[in-house]
Amino acid sequence: ILVFLLHDPLLSNPTRQQEICGRWAHNGLNEFFAQGEKEKELSLPVSPLCDTQTTKTADSQIGFLQFVVRPAYVLLGDIVPKVKEELLPIIDENLEYWETLKRRESFQKKQEQLK
Numbered sequence: 001i002l003v004f005l006l007h008d009p010l011l012s013n014p015t016r017q018q019e020i021c022g023r024w025a026h027n028g029l030n031e032f033f034a035q036g037e038k039e040k041e042l043s044l045p046v047s048p049l050c051d052t053q054t055t056k057t058a059d060s061q062i063g064f065l066q067f068v069v070r071p072a073y074v075l076l077g078d079i080v081p082k083v084k085e086e087l088l089p090i091i092d093e094n095l096e097y098w099e100t101l102k103r104r105e106s107f108q109k110k111q112e113q114l115k
Contacts, residue, residue, distance in 0.1 A: 001076060014061075014069045014094045015087045021094045025061050058102035065095045 004011075013024045029049070036050030049055050070091055077084030 001079070011069055011072060014065055014091050015073070017090065018094055018097050022097070025057065029055065029057060029060065056102075056105075058098045058105060061098040062095065062102065065091060065098065070095070 009024065010028065013028075014021050016024075032047075032050045032055070033052045036046045036052065039046045039050065049060055070088075073083055073087055073091055077088055
């Protein structure tokens with residue numbers, strides 16, 4: 001289980017410091033967006049998280065962290081206590097980063113609407 005999680009870039013990325021986590025989150029979304037563009041070219045329905053017009057980066061990362069990554073690492077932390085001690089705090093920091101970014105973007109949007 002540990003080898004899988006640590007070597008799976010999607011699941012292990014949020015266990016890295018925010019600068020690296022953020023960069024790879026954007027890289028992953030760029031791959032999804034390229035897929036979405038190809039789906040549009042082929043007149044196919046655009047897959048979830050693959051549409052640049054509707055996908056919000058912060059929302060996508062918050063959901064991913066809350067519903068996929070964190071539960072997986074909580075379970076792993078029950079088996080390997082060092083994961084709970086060392087990796088869960090980093091995951092929580094990254095989650096807080098994306099939530100703060102979402103609040104900031106929402107505030108800016110409201111400010112623009114008031115103009």
